[in-house]
Amino acid sequence: xxxxxxxxxxxxxxxxxxxxxxxxxxxxxxxxxxxxxxxxxxxxxxxxxxxxxxxxxxxxxxxxxxxxxxxxxxxxxxxxxxxxxxxxxxxxxxxxxxxxxxxxxxxxxxxxxxxxxxxxxxxxxxxxxxxxxxxxxxxxxxxxxxxxxxxxxxxxxxxxxxxxxxxxxxxxxxxxxxxxxxxxxxxxxxxxxxxxxxxxxxxxxxxxxxxxxxxxxxxxxxxxxxxxxxxxxxxxxxxxxxxxxxxxxxxxxxxxxxxxxxxxxxxxxxxxxxxxxxxxxxxxxxxxxxxxxxxxxxxxxxxxxxxxxxxxxxxxxxxxxxxxxxxxxxxxxxxxxxxxxxxxxxxxxxxxxxxxxxxxxxxxxxxxxxxxxxxxxxxxxxxxxxxxxxxxxxxxxxxxxxxxxxxxxxxxxxxxxxxxxxxxxxxxxxxxxxxxxxxxxxxxxxxxxxxxxxxxxxxxxxxxxxxxxxxxxxxxxxxxxxxxxxxxxxxxxxxxxxxxxxxxxxxxxxxxxxxxxxxxxxxxxxxxxxxxxxxxxxxxxxxxxxxxxxxxxxxxxx
Numbered sequence: 001x002x003x004x005x006x007x008x009x010x011x012x013x014x015x016x017x018x019x020x021x022x023x024x025x026x027x028x029x030x031x032x033x034x035x036x037x038x039x040x041x042x043x044x045x046x047x048x049x050x051x052x053x054x055x056x057x058x059x060x061x062x063x064x065x066x067x068x069x070x071x072x073x074x075x076x077x078x079x080x081x082x083x084x085x086x087x088x089x090x091x092x093x094x095x096x097x098x099x100x101x102x103x104x105x106x107x108x109x110x111x112x113x114x115x116x117x118x119x120x121x122x123x124x125x126x127x128x129x130x131x132x133x134x135x136x137x138x139x140x141x142x143x144x145x146x147x148x149x150x151x152x153x154x155x156x157x158x159x160x161x162x163x164x165x166x167x168x169x170x171x172x173x174x175x176x177x178x179x180x181x182x183x184x185x186x187x188x189x190x191x192x193x194x195x196x197x198x199x200x201x202x203x204x205x206x207x208x209x210x211x212x213x214x215x216x217x218x219x220x221x222x223x224x225x226x227x228x229x230x231x232x233x234x235x236x237x238x239x240x241x242x243x244x245x246x247x248x249x250x251x252x253x254x255x256x257x258x259x260x261x262x263x264x265x266x267x268x269x270x271x272x273x274x275x276x277x278x279x280x281x282x283x284x285x286x287x288x289x290x291x292x293x294x295x296x297x298x299x300x301x302x303x304x305x306x307x308x309x310x311x312x313x314x315x316x317x318x319x320x321x322x323x324x325x326x327x328x329x330x331x332x333x334x335x336x337x338x339x340x341x342x343x344x345x346x347x348x349x350x351x352x353x354x355x356x357x358x359x360x361x362x363x364x365x366x367x368x369x370x371x372x373x374x375x376x377x378x379x380x381x382x383x384x385x386x387x388x389x390x391x392x393x394x395x396x397x398x399x400x401x402x403x404x405x406x407x408x409x410x411x412x413x414x415x416x417x418x419x420x421x422x423x424x425x426x427x428x429x430x431x432x433x434x435x436x437x438x439x440x441x442x443x444x445x446x447x448x449x450x451x452x453x454x455x456x457x458x459x460x461x462x463x464x465x466x467x468x469x470x471x472x473x474x475x476x477x478x479x480x481x482x483x484x485x486x487x488x489x490x491x492x493x494x495x496x497x498x499x500x501x502x503x504x505x506x507x508x509x510x511x512x513x514x515x516x517x518x519x520x521x522x523x524x525x526x527x528x529x530x531x532x533x534x535x536x537x538x539x540x541x542x543x544x545x546x547x548x549x550x551x552x553x554x555x556x557x558x
Contacts, residue, residue, distance in 0.1 A: 036558035038540025039516035043301030043357040045348065046180060046310045047336070048095055050173070050317035051498060052363035053325065054082065054507045056334055060241050063233070063335045067342030069511070072361060076513025077555045078521040083366065084508065085527040086470035087483075087501035088412050092125035093471070094364025094528070095179040095312065096391050099152035101532030101547035103470040108149035109179065110476050115409035117476070120138040122411070123147070126175040126205065135209045135217070136202035140192050143174045144204040145183050150546030152182035153532040154308050159184070160541040165306040168298055170291045172283050176312035176364075186298070186404075189213065190289065191283075191498075197222040197274035199290055211295030221289050223273065225282035229262040231332045232339075241331040248370040249329070250322040250494045252276075260328060279322050281336040283315030288340040292347050301352035308538060311344075312364070313337060324370040325496045356459075358515045358538065362531060363508035374487055381487030384445045396439050401425065406432070413490075413499070414478030415440075429453075433479050440482055447485035452478065467501035512555055522554050 057069060057078075064070050072078075086093070086103040088111055096109040104110045109125050116123045126143045133141025134255075151159075154167045169181030169188035177188040187205045193196050198217045201209065209217075234245065242248070249258040253270040264276055277283050291311045294300065300307040310380045316333055323329040347359050374381035390410070397404045406425070409416040415436065424431055435450035441449045448464055456474065460466040468481050484490070484500055491497040498505045510526060529549030536543045537551040 002138055013413050039358070039538050039557075040304060041306055041356060041358040041515040041539075042256055042304070043348070043352050044306060044308045044535060044539070045344075045357060045359045046099070046154075046308065047341075047359065047361040048098055048171075048176065048180065048312040049361065049363050049509075050091060050312060050314045051177065051320040051367045051496075052316060052509060053366040053504070054080070054509050056330075057509055060331060060334050060338075060508070063237075063240065063331070064338045065342055067345060068338035069341065071304065071342070071345060072359065072511040072513045072519075073518060076511060076517050077360075077519065079380055079510035079512075079526045079552065079555075080521055081523050082362070082508055082526045083503075083528070084506040085467060085529065087467050088471060088499045089365035089505040090412075090499050091173065091317065091364050092175050092179065095176055096125075096148055096152075097153060097528045098362055098531050099180045099182065099310070099544070100148070100150045101153065101529050101536070101544045101549045102150060103529055103548065104477075105470050106150055106546040106548060108147060108473050108476055110359060110471065110473050111412040112175065113411070114476065115411050115414075115478070117408075117416065120408070122409075126178045129204070132203040133200060134203055134206060135213070136192050136196065136449070138192065138194075140174070141188075141200045141202045143178055143190075145178050145181070148179060148183070148203040151544045153535050153541075153544055154180065155182035155184050156311060156536060156541045156544055157306060157308055157539065158182070160197065160277065160539070161305050164305045166298055166300060167310070168294050168300065168308070169310040169311035170287060170294055170314075172287060172314035173312065176314050177310070177472070180312065182308035188341065189279075191274075191295070193272065193275040195273050195276060197277075208298065212293060216290065216293050216297075217418075221293075222277070222286055223275055225280075225286060226265055227282075229260070229280045229332075231260055231328065232335050235260060235328060238328050238331050241328050242326040242373070244328045246373075247326050248373045248494055249327055250492075254281075258323070260332075272481065278315055278503070279317070279318040280331040281315060283318065284313045284333070284337050284340050287311065287313055287315075288344055291344065294345065295351060298434070301348075301357060317364075319498060320367050321495045323495060325367050326369055326372070326373060354517055358517060358535075359513055360531060360535065361509065361511045365498045366505050366508050367498045368487070368489060368500075368502070368504045370494065370496055371487055371489055372493050380444055380485075381494065382485075384484060384488055384490040386490050389440075389443050391437065392443065393436075396436075399425065400435065401432075409478075412478075413482040413484070415480035415482070417479040429479070430463075437480050445485055445488040446482060447488070448483040450481045450483075452480065455481070464501050467506070469503075490536045516557050517555060518557050520554065522552075524554070526552050 092112040100107045128144035167185040169177035171177040172191040174190040181188040244259045371381035437449040455472040
């Protein structure tokens with residue numbers, strides 16, 4: 001009997017212990033789940049570097065300090081195989097895609113400018129004649145995000161926090177500030193340039209500039225950059241770029257050589273005054289100055305409700321277009337941008353708190369090397385003779401159909417047809433698309449051509465047609481899509497450009513660091529639309545309503 005009682009007692013003790021252990025384990029799981037259900041950084045900073053190729057990280061690595069790009073890589077996460085999954089790869093679509101978590105097929109920003117089939121005219125991605133300028137008497141502030149058809153991660157943050165989380169967009173380019181800030185932002189500011197050198201906005205956001213912007217414009221914060229552009233370090237140490245004197249770079253009005261130094265004060269009046277600063281690294285420094293003023297003036301990151309500062313660095317694009325991706329100028333611009341990033345992060349450490357903010361950095365597109373330079377290196381490359389092609393194509397149209405009237409527009413490598421005229425001529429639209437595509441494919445420098453019907457009828461999962469389809473918006477895109485051969489562009493013979501679905505235009509950086517971000521890297525393919533859902537998952541907020549990307553799980557700490 002005693003033995004039986006002893007066994008019962010032992011069993012009860014074990015049961016109680018097991019139950020306690022299970023409860024303890026369950027409690028621990030509940031506590032852990034509560035802790036990682038969402039991260040709450042005081043501030044998210046989204047950085048888009050206009051026209052940044054991924055290899056600018058590796059090429060200039062030895063020139064960077066410890067506080068900018070290297071800090072992001074060493075303390076955060078580096079997505080080494082990050083790509084745009086659509087074309088055209090240009091500024092408007094790029095900024096929209098980063099923040100909406102989808103591509104032009106869904107968000108509708110199919111170019112910087114595009115032919116609008118409903119109004120029969122070209123439209124600008126951020127243009128809005130119903131708005132008035134704020135901070136200037138010019139039309140430079142008649143802007144809004146109304147042509148972007150979906151929400152952004154910044155919109156979702158505003159909705160999630162009942163409009164208490166602030167969102168501010170800053171860039172030299174209006175579209176670089178407006179599209180990231182989204183539809184419900186507190187403000188977006190951009191640089192007017194010209195004779196004023198002021199930061200302005202639109203009546204979409206406010207009726208008058210806040211006092212901190214008025215004070216910034218009244219200061220010498222911009223005027224201080226009216227100075228010669230010399231290399232930050234001895235030019236002989238810039239071995240990561242080509243020769244300084246060459247025929248691949250643009251020449252400023254008033255200059256007789258493409259070489260350093262560039263005497264901006266001397267060139268001032270002949271080159272648009274403050275506009276000249278855009279084509280120098282000083283434009284990025286001005287952007288950093290204004291972003292830090294916004295951080296202070298808007299009290300960003302001061303409480304437990306997450307705010308969002310969207311900063312786009314546009315001068316990298318202006319310099320790349322003018323001087324090319326292999327120039328001493330582009331190298332100096334990135335070395336100086338690295339210092340601006342270090343300055344930004346240092347201020348965030350001080351004003352928001354180290355470990356209290358989250359940052360991502362990416363690009364809106366990459367860029368091609370100057371084809372003339374590639375040709376001199378015996379690499380296949382060239383320039384499209386667009387005028388010659390148009391003339392030849394018109395001859396084809398007259399011979400085939402008796403008229404050229406059915407072609408309404410050619411832009412962004414897309415041909416827009418007048419379907420009513422084709423119907424009146426009893427010409428099947430699908431057959432016409434295919435016949436025109438075959439004709440264009442025969443032209444020099446054209447690598448591939450696809451039709452609108454193919455975009456409608458198929459679901460592509462890889463290669464060039466996959467990229468084109470993600471950029472194809474059924475209501476806004478054209479009837480025939482043209483793809484230049486690798487290395488071929490429609491551009492001048494100096495400077496670099498972008499816009500194609502080729503890999504030199506799609507491979508861009510994605511760096512993340514700060515609260516909620518792991519240390520590490522991946523060579524798995526990630527895509528631009530993955531950024532917004534990744535940040536949304538980190539914050540525990542709803543994804544933008546057109547999201548087609550997916551969160552990058554390797555990046556997040558939970």
